[in-house]
Amino acid sequence: MEPILILILVGLTSLCSYLFGLKRLMWSSRHVAAALNKMLECIGMTLIFFALNLLTAVSVVLAVREIAGVFVSVYTIGDPAWLALSFLQGLIFQWWRELSSERQSQGSQTAGH
16 A cells, blocks of 8 residues: 555656646646656666666675675665665766767867857
8 A cells, every 4th residue: 555655646746746847837848758768867877876886885895705804794785875875976977978968069069160
């Protein structure tokens, strides 16, 4: 029951934000698909950074075990903060990529004139 309630509430707030954007902010509904695409790109980058962070953390734990001869549990990397920080890394990287490509396209347009 709880997952269904969460999905209903998230759906409701999403619908309200969509209507607010259309009616109050006068945003075009045509851009919703582009916004969803950008969200998926950011999620993809988040998952890439999440995998890299966890792979690095497990490697460090195993290296400490081998080199120092001290047992360090892999459970120490089970903190949900990894996902939140990976999200921030992915978001920043994605925005950086996007802004860099915009700047390059503006530079090539200026050079052509």
